Amino acid sequence: MAQNMTLLWGSGSVPCWRVMIALEEKNLQGYNQKLLSFEKKEHKSKEVLDMNPRGQLPSFKHGDVVVNESYAACLYLENTFKSQGNKLIPDGAAEQGLMYQRMFEALAFNEKLYAVVYYEWFVPENERHDSARARNKEALRTELGLWEGYLQKLGSGSYMAGRSFTLADVIIFPTVATLYRSGLAAERYPKLGEYYALVKDRASVKASWPPHWLEDPKGEGTLKDI
Amino acid sequence: MAQNMTLLWGSGSVPCWRVMIALEEKNLQGYNQKLLSFEKKEHKSKEVLDMNPRGQLPSFKHGDVVVNESYAACLYLENTFKSQGNKLIPDGAAEQGLMYQRMFEALAFNEKLYAVVYYEWFVPENERHDSARARNKEALRTELGLWEGYLQKLGSGSYMAGRSFTLADVIIFPTVATLYRSGLAAERYPKLGEYYALVKDRASVKASWPPHWLEDPKGEGTLKDI
Incomplete structure (x- = not known):
C-alpha cells in the first residue's frame, strides 16, 4: 500500500x-x-x-x-493524503489556529523534557552543572503546568486542540508518553494523566509503540521528583 | 484592513x-x-x-x-487567507515536500545561529565554557555548509524551495539576514550571499526590516571568523 x-x-x-x-x-x-x-x-x-x-x-x-x-x-x-484515513487538520480558523499553536508549543515541551532526560547524552562531562540540572527541572515543571492548564480549560475527554484527534496529538503524544515512561507521577498532573490514558490505546499509537518499551515496560524513573 | x-x-x-x-x-x-x-x-x-x-x-x-x-x-x-496576497505554499507534492523539509530544518539553522550569537544571553556566567563556544561555532559552520549546498543544487536565482518564494523563505530569510547583520563574510558562503541579495529588497522584507538595524546599520561582527 x-x-x-x-x-x-x-x-x-x-x-x-x-x-x-x-x-x-x-x-x-x-x-x-x-x-x-x-x-x-x-x-x-x-x-x-x-x-x-x-x-x-x-x-x-x-x-x-x-x-x-x-x-x-x-x-x-x-x-x-488529505482524503485518506483520518483527517488530521480540522476545518475552521479557530480550530486550526489552536491546533497550530499547540503543535509548535510542543517544540518547547519536548525540548524541556529532553533537556532533563538526556542531559548526560547532550552535555559533555566537563560542561555539566548542578545549577543547569536544577534549572532544567524547574523549566520542565513550569512547562507541565502550562499543558495541565490547557487541558483543564478544554475540559475532560479533550484532545490537545479540542474534541477531535489532530496533528497536535500526533506531535505531542510521544512527548507525553515519554514523560510517563520516565516516571512522571500521573497524580501530580491529573489532566495530562487523563490525556495519556485517552490516547495510549488508540490504534495508530498502539501499532507504533516503541518496541523496546514493550520488551522492558519499566522505564528509568528520571522524572520521579518532577 | x-x-x-x-x-x-x-x-x-x-x-x-x-x-x-x-x-x-x-x-x-x-x-x-x-x-x-x-x-x-x-x-x-x-x-x-x-x-x-x-x-x-x-x-x-x-x-x-x-x-x-x-x-x-x-x-x-x-x-x-489562501486566496489573498501571495500564495506561500506551492502546489505539487514534490514542491510541498521540499518546502516543509527546509522550513523545519530552519529550526536547527536558527538554533545554531542563536547558540553562537546569544551565548552570553542564554548561558549563566558560571556555566560558560570555551569548549562549548568552540563546538557551537563549529556546528554553525557545518550548518552553513549544508545550506550552501542546498542552494548550490537548486541553481542560481532560486528561493529556498525552488523557483518561487514560499513559507520556507518567510521562515528562513530572517535567520540569513541575522547572519549577515552579525558579520558573516558573504564571499565565504557565496550561494547564501546570493540568496540574501535576492530576497533582501523584496517588498514584504523591506517593509518589516528591523527598525534598530535601520537606525544603526552596523552589527556586532560576532560571526567574522565563521
Missing part, C-alpha cells in the same frame, strides 16, 4: 514516533522500514547519511520526496 | 520578523502592533503574558484566535 515509502527510525525517539503515528492515521501501512540503533550510532551510517545529511532519525522518503524532519513529514503526509 | 489583528513584537527577533513578513505577503497591513523591548524585559509584561503565558514575542492574535508561535502564525495566515 505504501511500498514507495521508506522510513529509517529509532525506538523511543519522539520525532520518529510522530511520523509513525501519522502514517498509521493516514492508512499508510506496509512501508519499507528499518529500525536502527542510536547506541550503535547507526544514525550516522552511510544509509542514513545518503537520505539525511544531518545523520538523524527519522529519515523518510516518499518516492523521490525526502521529508526527514518530523513536523515536515506529518504536514506533508496530511496534505498529500 | 487587518484591524482585528494584534502583534506584539521585538526588533531583530527572528520569530517576530517571520510573522511580519507573512502578514505583508498576505496583504494584511494595518494591524494593531506594538514594538516592545527585550532589554527592558517588556516581553514579561502583563500585556504580553495575558496573550502569551510563555512571555515571548511574537504574541499574535486574530480576533479571538491566538497564534503566538511564529511557525503556527505563518501556517495559520497562509491557510486562513
